[in-house]
Amino acid sequence: MNDPMQKEMVRSTPAGPIQIRSFCTPDEIQTYRFDDQFGTHAQYKSIYTKRETLEKHAAKTDANVVLALTEGQHIVGFGVFSHPEADERWTELGPGMMMEVKAVEVSRMLRSCKIAGDMVRFMLAHPKIERMIAYMVGYSWTWDLDGSGMNAQQYRNMLIRLFNPHGFIELQTNEPNICLKPENLFMGRIGNEVPDKLRQDFKWLRFGISP
Template identity: 25%
Template sequence: MEHRKTYNAKELKTTYGDLIIEGPVSPDKLAGLEFHEDLKAFRPSHQQHQALIGIAHLGDGRIIIARDRNTVVGYATYLYPDPLERWSEGKIDNLIELGAIEVIPKYRSCSVGKNLLIVSMMDDAMEDYIIITTEYYWHWDLKGTGLNVWEYRKIMEKMMNAGGLEWYATDDPEICSHPANCLMVRFGKRITNESVQKFDRLRFMNRFMY
């Protein structure tokens, strides 16, 4: 199921200069931009750049970026859940995952992550989706930020709230393995009750197995 994608953009003023927050960006546009070397939370920056170009090629892959002139300094990715995760087992074709948000350290106190989410949700097509994100404390940059698990969780949750994502309970074993881990969800305005019920069965798969 492929939905339309409507490009949106806004200017974000920071103490280090103005940034453009925009997307979804095309693979060609993304390929023509520089990718900041500090975007390396998941893999070396040049490899992450190529990975994002690959996601942008997918039918429902979406990349929202923050750029300083011609250099990407932050991004958010949206794509279908990994086939190995429980969230793909319900075969809900209008469920996508906020896969990653990364911002270089220089801009982390400038509300870049929050604005990546705000621009993401400017697209009316997002009202056709259930959007999820699974947050695991072992992915968080606790060392780089100097925050403890609960301080980081509070900041992360506030950022997600800016995009309309809210905490939802689940019996997923990986999420339940630590109390700071969480599932956050946004239901688009055009999501049907049937889709909500399907998703609820995914959230509590262990309950529905018996």
Template identity: 30%
Template sequence: MLHMKRYAACEMDVRGHRLVIEGPVEPERLAALRFDEGLRAFRVPAEQQKALVEIAALPEGRIIIAREDDLVLAYVTILYPDPLERWSEAKMDDLLELGAIEVSHQVRGCGVSKAMLGVAFSDDALEDFIVITTEYYWHWDLKGTGLNVWQYRKVMEKVMGSVGMVWMATDDPEICSHPANCLMVRIGKRVPQESIEKFDSIRFQNRFMY
């Protein structure tokens, strides 16, 4: 179940930067932009840009960016869950994962993540999907922000909650490996009950933990 990707955009001023928040961005356009040197949480900016171009080319792939002119300062990815993760085991066409969110230190802490999510979820097509995000403390920039794991998790919950994502329990081993890790979920208003039940069956694979 795939849908047309509806483009949306807004603008915001952040520390002297006039940012355009937009997406989903087409792969060709994304390839023509520059990536800020601060975007290196996962790999060097040039390599991360290539990875995002590949995601943008996927039928379900959605990349939302914050840019100043042709310089990308932040991005969000939405795509099907990684085939190696349990969330793909049910082979659900209506389950997407909010993957990476990365914001350059130049504009961090100013609501850019929340603005990008607002643009992403302004697309009515996402009401047909369950969208998850898996939050792992080892992906968080604790050093750069000066926050501890609980403070950072509180920030992430607030940002995700701005688009209706809520905490849900799971027995997934990676998430259960540290109490600060969590699963957050947004169930679109048109998602059928059978999909919700199928999702619940992969949230809990050890029944004694219900």
């Protein structure tokens, strides 16, 4: 562990110890293997199914890729915290001002072991977190309702409980994809050092009005 920003912990689970590691580099990720649990199920497809996708995110400036790893170096969980894509409205607030929790996923067999909470905490232990606006988007068509045994509203509530302790609150927006279904979710966290003008600009931007 050479990066001073990188954090590690070990979570005990019935399947054995799971290492949680933040700020994973592309070179590190190349040495790991994706667990077979990530793939296409009858009614669900994992958000990412290729290690190369995580490598690509990890190579971006400021990105924080958090992994949950078995002793055999299998990836059994991943979280990605990175800047929005260039064509998204959130870039209009200015370079580096917004970062998105793009993914949090844990292997089905380990979802009751609190690994998701560990990964969210590690993702948001970012040195610039108080100088930015962090956000997450929950699209109901990406949720593993079949594997979780929840309906869409229950899953939505679970996500709110996952992010609330870290200062995220539910926010309104007219972003078209989010508005497609009422159960979709948009949450944000405004850092303590974000200036008042940017806070106001973000409020307008949520409704498609450029700062």
